[in-house]
Amino acid sequence: MFESLSTKLTSAMRTLKGKGSITDVNVASTIKEIRRALMDADVNYKVAKEITDNIKDQALGQKILIAVEPGQLLVKIVHEELTKLMGGEKQEINLKGDPAIVLIAGLQGSGKTTFSGKLAQHIKKSGRQVLLVACDIYRPAAIDQLKVLGEQVGVEVYAEPENKNAVSIASNALEYAKKMGKKVVIVDTAGRLAVDEAMMAEIEEVKKAIRPTETLFVVDSMTGQDAVNTAKTFNDRLNFDGVVLTKLDGDSRGGAALSIRQVVEKPIKFISTGEKMEALDQFYPDRMANRILGMGDVLSLVERAQQAFDEEEAARLNKKIRQNNFTFEDFYTQLQQIKKMGNIKDLMGMVPGMGQAVKDVDISNDSFKPIEAIIQSMTKKEKENPDILNSSRKNRIATGSGTSIQQVNNLLKQFEDMRKMMRMMNKVQDGKMKMPNLGNMFKR
Incomplete structure (x- = not known):
């Protein structure tokens, strides 16, 4: 961004x-x-x-x-x-209360519903029971969308499709949450294409009825100064507690992130960088300043990796690498976990010095599709023993994956180079060889 x-x-x-x-x-x-x-x-x-x-x-x-x-x-x-x-320090979301109630507000298209699903998953990881509440009674697909997201993250969704009273739905959901022992209730409300009196009055009534512990305003960062102006209007009526910036992986210029805290005097609490449920980060002003100045954001990158990678799976793979037994099956598993971390270009921008290097490069998670197709077209035996891949096998894999022989050969070469590097690292760790003097490689 x-x-x-x-x-x-x-x-x-x-x-x-x-x-x-x-x-x-x-x-x-x-x-x-x-x-x-x-x-x-x-x-x-x-x-x-x-x-x-x-x-x-x-x-x-x-x-x-x-x-x-x-x-x-x-x-x-x-x-x-x-x-x-941008606020100085990270501001935590307030989840005190039994249950804690989080009210989500914003314009239509800002990403409220998707954020609600992401937040539910984020909170669920801390061990709390979460309930999502569908209070968008105007957009036909809103309830279905929230149910799909709830299913993805393993969180129950409360909805009353026939009820057209948002205040009633929210109040009933709160009673249901208490009865079922839910610790956090996230209420997704309706948005409009523009701020209007009916919308503001409705969400004010919802807030008054359920008395949330936290009210978050979700704003599309790609709308620039309009985002700041809309946030100010909402804050004047709702007095919300924090801001969520969505679509930071888009082609926005960044003005909203830099202006909104100063103009509205409310902290940015979360940033969202894509559609994937894992693509949600708490907002750290110092880390964002690092990214703006091209210094990367290694800490956020590490946190994303910790969330995406399973510890037991990581230990298993480490053992296989140590035994020089890393296969295409293992490689495929690693690809899936990397994709969970979010948009690849956004991740590369977190590496110091890489932001400028990739700014004009078109990188997307779809880049993995040919690789995945090639691996999926291999038999189990071929995945475990790529050395057996002769011309006829490569032809079959290329045909089955919709790729070319050259692409198959390129992947095989890259995979073998990676395995050689792993073997070298194993020898270094075992003390059987010294690392080469990399400085000599750059001498003329």
Whole structure:
């Protein structure tokens, strides 16, 4: 999402010249470029001006330490100001109460229902019993969509398809939750294509009836400043507790993420980066600042991996790798777990230095489909012993997978290279050989 902003900010800070200190003379043009970059990213004008004024005040007159360039110091200052702008620290969702009640609000198409399913799964992982409630009485497919999502994440959905009173449905669901011992109730409400009085009045009544412990406003980050304006309107009526930014994997410029906290004065609590139920992260302002400045977000990447990978399965695979017995079946399993982590391009953007490298590259999870098709076209024996794949077997696999012989051969070569690397790493770990001096590989 922040590729363009990241590129422009990095470019602006590289131009900072001067030795010993940052002065009015050498910082003026840089600050101007930073402000322009923020404005181009659809950041609210007042917010852009405030943050650049703060950056300038922080930077002027600071002494440059030995071996630290002015541009490096400015990166640190910009990082601190971006972090402060987006809230400073992570804000937890309030799940106190028996049951805790989470009310979901937002415009139609913002991703409320999908987020409700993701949140249900997120909370369920902590061991709490969750109930999803379908209170969108206007959109015909809303109840069915929530039921599908509930089935995916293993959470019960309460619905009254014939009841057209959202307040009644929410109240009845709360009584049902208490009776069934549910610890968290997530209420998905109706959205509209635009803010209107009937919509606001209805959700106000729902909130008054069930008295939620947490009210979250879900906003499509791709709508830019419109998202900020809508959030302000909702907050004036609902006084919500936090914001959820969806579709951060889309082609938005990032202005909503940078402006909404400052304008609405409510924290961003979650960010969503795709349709998969696992593609939900708690919002850390410092980590988002890292990503904006092209520093990656390794901590979020590790957390995604921990959620996606089964510990027992990981131990089993590690044992097979140690025994040089890694097969195509194991490789296929690994692919499925990687896909659970979310959008591949978004994941690569979390690796320091990779954001800029992949910003113009079209990468999607569909890239795995030819590989999966080739593996699925192999027999069990072939998956376990790829060395037996002769020309006739490769032809059969290519035909069965809808790929070419060249694609099959490429996969076999990549797989064998990977296994060679695993064998080398095993020898290194066993102390049977020393790692090569990689520095020599780059000497001319």
